[in-house]
Amino acid sequence: GDSVTQMEGPVTLSEEAFLTINCTYTATGYPSLFWYVQYPGEGLQLLLKATKADDKGSNKGFEATYRKETTSFHLEKGSVQVSDSAVYFCALKDGYGGSQGNLIFGKGTKLSVKP
């Protein structure tokens, strides 16, 4: 079945450092891809998304490009802030059968940014 694999955490960075969180997926067909963020004590929030190959999603300085050839959707940010400390989840939305539209999540990567 469809699945998402993302890099193990935790990731600890200093403020203004460059961030990459790797995400690869396995899917039949052409899923939509997402990054969700979960701040401490809060629910999951959609950070960005891409619906087809070569699309780039971006929000709040974060970017991710849908790479069909490498089945990847890596999250990047050029300069992280302390306020970016959270758990980041890569997810896909499959598009076949009765589960059309259900989100499948990776395990999450905890990011801690130190001042």
Added chain:
Amino acid sequence: EAGVVQSPRYKIIEKKQPVAFWCNPISGHNTLYWYRQNLGQGPELLIRYENEEAVDDSQLPKDRFSAERLKGVDSTLKIQPAELGDSAVYLCASSLGLGLSGRPEQYFGPGTRLTVT
């Protein structure tokens, strides 16, 4: 606009006891989801409702879990009896109904953290 509301936020029970979680979705959202998030894992779908109909409950452990959404708005997820392995965060999410472009964004509540002792 209010987001997805869940209660309680935290619940501690002994094994074999029953427990129930409540969710109030965003107004106008026809689709409601219940997820379970184990420690260190991503959320996993338990059940999805379209209005009051459960259209995907394939991952719901039906021997002890049940859910309802009687009027197509609020929903309750119940576990009876609870087991130690049920300790997790239970998330509710909602979205607008299916449109021509497929399912739109899901909005998540803060979750209920269940601890079974």
